[in-house]
Amino acid sequence: QAVFQSDIGALMEQVGTGKESLSFMKRRIRRLAAQWASAARRLDDKLRNHWREQKRILVHVGFLTEESGDVFSPKVLKGGPLGEMVQWADILTALHVLGHNLKISFSLKELHGFLGVPPGRGSCPLTGPLPFDLIYTDYHGLQQMKQLMGLSLRKHKCHIRVIDTFGTEPAYNHEEYATLHGYRTNWGYWNLHGQQYMTMFPHTPDNSFMGFVAEELNETERLNIQKNKVKNMAVVYGKETNMWKGKEKFLAILHRHMEIHGTVYYEAQRPPEVPAFVKNHGLLPQQELQQLLRKAKLFIGFGFPYEGPAPLEAIANGCIFLQPKFNPPHSSLNHEFFRGKPTSREVSSQHPYAEQYIGRPHVITIDFNNSEEFDATIREIMRINVEPFLPYEYTCEGMLERLHAYIQNQDFCSPEAPFPPVNSSQTWLGSAPSPFNLLPNSRILTWASNASSFSSWPPLTALRVVASLESESCVKACQTAGLICEPALYRFINIRETFSALDFQCEGVESEKNHLFPAFSAEHAECSLQQDPLLFSCAGSSAKYRRLCPCRDFRNGQVALCKDCL
Numbered sequence: 001q002a003v004f005q006s007d008i009g010a011l012m013e014q015v016g017t018g019k020e021s022l023s024f025m026k027r028r029i030r031r032l033a034a035q036w037a038s039a040a041r042r043l044d045d046k047l048r049n050h051w052r053e054q055k056r057i058l059v060h061v062g063f064l065t066e067e068s069g070d071v072f073s074p075k076v077l078k079g080g081p082l083g084e085m086v087q088w089a090d091i092l093t094a095l096h097v098l099g100h101n102l103k104i105s106f107s108l109k110e111l112h113g114f115l116g117v118p119p120g121r122g123s124c125p126l127t128g129p130l131p132f133d134l135i136y137t138d139y140h141g142l143q144q145m146k147q148l149m150g151l152s153l154r155k156h157k158c159h160i161r162v163i164d165t166f167g168t169e170p171a172y173n174h175e176e177y178a179t180l181h182g183y184r185t186n187w188g189y190w191n192l193h194g195q196q197y198m199t200m201f202p203h204t205p206d207n208s209f210m211g212f213v214a215e216e217l218n219e220t221e222r223l224n225i226q227k228n229k230v231k232n233m234a235v236v237y238g239k240e241t242n243m244w245k246g247k248e249k250f251l252a253i254l255h256r257h258m259e260i261h262g263t264v265y266y267e268a269q270r271p272p273e274v275p276a277f278v279k280n281h282g283l284l285p286q287q288e289l290q291q292l293l294r295k296a297k298l299f300i301g302f303g304f305p306y307e308g309p310a311p312l313e314a315i316a317n318g319c320i321f322l323q324p325k326f327n328p329p330h331s332s333l334n335h336e337f338f339r340g341k342p343t344s345r346e347v348s349s350q351h352p353y354a355e356q357y358i359g360r361p362h363v364i365t366i367d368f369n370n371s372e373e374f375d376a377t378i379r380e381i382m383r384i385n386v387e388p389f390l391p392y393e394y395t396c397e398g399m400l401e402r403l404h405a406y407i408q409n410q411d412f413c414s415p416e417a418p419f420p421p422v423n424s425s426q427t428w429l430g431s432a433p434s435p436f437n438l439l440p441n442s443r444i445l446t447w448a449s450n451a452s453s454f455s456s457w458p459p460l461t462a463l464r465v466v467a468s469l470e471s472e473s474c475v476k477a478c479q480t481a482g483l484i485c486e487p488a489l490y491r492f493i494n495i496r497e498t499f500s501a502l503d504f505q506c507e508g509v510e511s512e513k514n515h516l517f518p519a520f521s522a523e524h525a526e527c528s529l530q531q532d533p534l535l536f537s538c539a540g541s542s543a544k545y546r547r548l549c550p551c552r553d554f555r556n557g558q559v560a561l562c563k564d565c566l
């Protein structure tokens, strides 16, 4: 049985010392310890009757190992990316607070030791059982584990979770399919289950959403923030000079109305190249950045970095986040930053989560090239009052709840209970003619057959089957129906009866490896089922197909979990 623990002493010791990245993470862990502890108490109350199994967990942070080049640590104090460190610090704290048996490695040597593989040249198969129930790592760590364990990695890979900021879609993850169909990248092709990849924001429902946390306010802090807001104070998002390059025009407009602050890293001899009217504080410790955000009215992004934690921190401290809309959206097809990343996702603004999940009045997304709209928006921002806001899924309690649910329910190791009860042509053999019901006045199916007789997480009660439009992905189709795509439920809808229940008349039914299947092609009245469960994918669309989509409901503020998921 896992027992919540609020003392972080043991965790701090395990993180060790000697690198700026580790010191940054430790400062964060210490600073948020009280917040985690009170969240743990609340979740403990909420989960009172739940048995939580204590797991043996290894966390191997590959990108911070010397062997992977560790380009991050030397830049911690110089304006380099910190988002990843924020997330790993929070993952470590959450696993520790949930009371699991945790081992942490930041080097190959430690990894060798924990896995019981003697250090030496070349790979060495792990002959005994894996001494862990779960391993959290990243793409670098995965590569290192492959070098270390050789082919025996295959046997154990169902225990692995890959922390993957921008996500990996099934078409890129499936080695053979990626190679044959042009989805091969430097990162993908590990043939994992899509939900073994865990992202920073809930942008790719094919993956699991791990997230991180932002600071929460108590009542006094909230009141003080309201009192002390400076209505003409703006902070620019961007700790490196190149994030400000070419933005002089916007800065000039902004400067007409507001006092502009920045936190751009600079060296004493060489102040950063930002306009003289900018009040630059230099890179601030996280805590001081929070103080600055508490006073500011506006936090403004100029397009980069993509999808970082800072906008959530700003919104949590009562700022309005103003950001550019990307038209056309940025993706691996048209932007250097995303090129070679195992995703086809189209990024619609600097921070799509802020745009889509939070929105006005906290987040305003506009075309920055329209100077009049830009100017009018700045003036509007100075007029309106907004309250600090933090979505539940980014609170400590929300992250603990989500991680708890994953740890206790996600299982990629046991062979899946034989489903569907179908014959070789994927025809339903249940007692009723079809396992589906049509929801009244809609084109949405629910599971009608006895849901509890099939073991599944999320449970089948959450399933809502929707057909996408042509050229529409299941991500979008579910979203339009007010739901979220749930790849774990694909196996229940990959049967002939789904087509008939949705009124698709099939001339023929075939089964193929294609990440868009199951789908219906109107032109040929052809119904296609998915042959390889690894290719079940919410992402992806084609003008030729209407896709069958397994959607589900979700909890308010916790999109990763369905209503019956806890």
Ligand code: U2F
Residues within 6 Å of the ligand: 080, 081, 082, 083, 084, 086, 165, 200, 238, 239, 263, 282, 283, 284, 285, 286, 287, 289, 305, 306, 307, 308, 309, 310, 311, 313
């Ligand atoms: C993102 O990484 P970044 O580190 O660029 O993301 P930010 O949102 O800028 O900030 C990360 C943290 O840096 C902190 C701030 C955030 O929690 O509190 N910080 C600070 O301590 N002092 C300062 O003066 C300013 C900020 C993203 F997270 C990565 O995954 C991506 O790789 C990267 C590129 O898109 O963007």
